[in-house]
Amino acid sequence: MGVSLPGGGGKGGRKGLNVNVNLVPFIDLLSALISFLIMTAVWNQTNLIEVEQGVNPNPPESDKPPDPDDKPPIGIEIQKDGILIGRTLPERVQIPLVAKGATSAATGNPALDEKFCTEALQGQCYDYPKLEELIVEKRKEKPDEEMIIIMTDDGVWYQEMIRTMDLTRKLGYPKTLLSGTPE
Amino acid sequence: MPIEKPGRRKALTPIGKLRSGSFGGGHKSGFVDLNLTPMVDMFTILVVFLLINFSSTGEILFMAKDMKLPEAEQVDEMNIGPVITITPEHILLVGKPVAETAPLLEIGNQEIPVLKEKLEKLVEQHNRLSRKTPKPGEPFEGKLIIQADVKQDFRVLKKVIYTANAAGWFHLNFAVTGIGEAAEGGGGEAAH
Numbered sequence: 001m002g003v004s005l006p007g008g009g010g011k012g013g014r015k016g017l018n019v020n021v022n023l024v025p026f027i028d029l030l031s032a033l034i035s036f037l038i039m040t041a042v043w044n045q046t047n048l049i050e051v052e053q054g055v056n057p058n059p060p061e062s063d064k065p066p067d068p069d070d071k072p073p074i075g076i077e078i079q080k081d082g083i084l085i086g087r088t089l090p091e092r093v094q095i096p097l098v099a100k101g102a103t104s105a106a107t108g109n110p111a112l113d114e115k116f117c118t119e120a121l122q123g124q125c126y127d128y129p130k131l132e133e134l135i136v137e138k139r140k141e142k143p144d145e146e147m148i149i150i151m152t153d154d155g156v157w158y159q160e161m162i163r164t165m166d167l168t169r170k171l172g173y174p175k176t177l178l179s180g181t182p183e
Numbered sequence: 184m185p186i187e188k189p190g191r192r193k194a195l196t197p198i199g200k201l202r203s204g205s206f207g208g209g210h211k212s213g214f215v216d217l218n219l220t221p222m223v224d225m226f227t228i229l230v231v232f233l234l235i236n237f238s239s240t241g242e243i244l245f246m247a248k249d250m251k252l253p254e255a256e257q258v259d260e261m262n263i264g265p266v267i268t269i270t271p272e273h274i275l276l277v278g279k280p281v282a283e284t285a286p287l288l289e290i291g292n293q294e295i296p297v298l299k300e301k302l303e304k305l306v307e308q309h310n311r312l313s314r315k316t317p318k319p320g321e322p323f324e325g326k327l328i329i330q331a332d333v334k335q336d337f338r339v340l341k342k343v344i345y346t347a348n349a350a351g352w353f354h355l356n357f358a359v360t361g362i363g364e365a366a367e368g369g370g371g372e373a374a375h
Contacts, residue, residue: 047258
């Protein structure tokens with residue numbers, strides 16, 4: 001490896017201004033690097049969503065009595081005909097399905113993404129923008145809240161659970177408790 | 184460099200040289216100068232592209248044929264753990280079938296007995312390898328990866344999750360196709 005200087009080395013005379021950089025070792029290195037990277041390349045972007053399921057059987061002992069004003073976590077139930085959201089049963093609000101091509105019921109009526117409409121819903125779509133709006137609204141009651149409960153009904157596609165979980169994580173709920181409806 | 188008085192100059196390339204060059208007649212040289220610059224440019228771009236896509240975790244999840252994973256933005260990095268694959272035909276644990284999927288779509292028992300038995304064995308194996316004697320009530324730290332198609336009925340997943348919990352696996356990881364910035368950065372940037 002090196003740089004050859006034509007006309008260099010001798011005494012006297014003019015030295016050429018053109019310098020030939022020896023590219024062979026550089027190309028060798030790049031070829032080896034490309035071969036290694038192609039061999040170890042992972043083309044599918046598979047990632048994970050972590051869920052800590054269940055309750056710790058030995059919760060830390062605390063002398064503090066439970067706060068009666070402490071609100072229970074938000075519960076989201078994904079049903080075949082819509083989504084229910086609320087902290088308690090009487091408080092629950094239903095977000096009905098929206099026809100394909102229609103706009104969301106959320107404030108500002110954002111256009112509904114077609115990916116929210118699946119074959120299982122037969123031309124209808126889950127109103128995720130409205131769900132997002134309601135979660136944001138409910139979070140104001142308890143800004144430090146980390147846990148959310150997602151309940152999925154039988155017959156609902158798995159992707160709806162993941163989509164809801166993705167949305168709640170985006171809105172600041174890193175802990176999710178998964179649940180299903182009893183048969 | 185000495186300062187010279189401006190005046191007539193010789194032609195830059197003498198005619199004789201042009202004739203003996205690659206475009207002219209005369210003897211052709213046996214050496215050919217290959218222009219390596221575009222090739223080096225291409226190699227550099229390729230290396231940069233491959234380095235961007237390089238996965239530092241080294242974990243690969245083998246996917247069943249025709250399986251489409253759900254997409255998510257808030258994702259975590261891949262990690263090691265036994266994989267439960269739910270296909271329309273079978274439930275597989277580490278690539279080996281443990282139950283059929285169709286009967287699980289019917290109303291019935293929540294637990295999948297063979298899966299539970301195998302998962303319990305894995306817990307024992309894990310504790311033996313880590314030379315750890317679990318204390319009573321102490322939650323098991325192992326992580327389980329669940330891989331299912333987007334269209335999978337949640338009824339089946341519910342039974343798999345229930346069985347995993349019953350066997351002592353509480354840390355569940357759902358395999359997804361990462362989209363967005365967090366996924367491109369190798370995960371780990373999920374909302375915390």
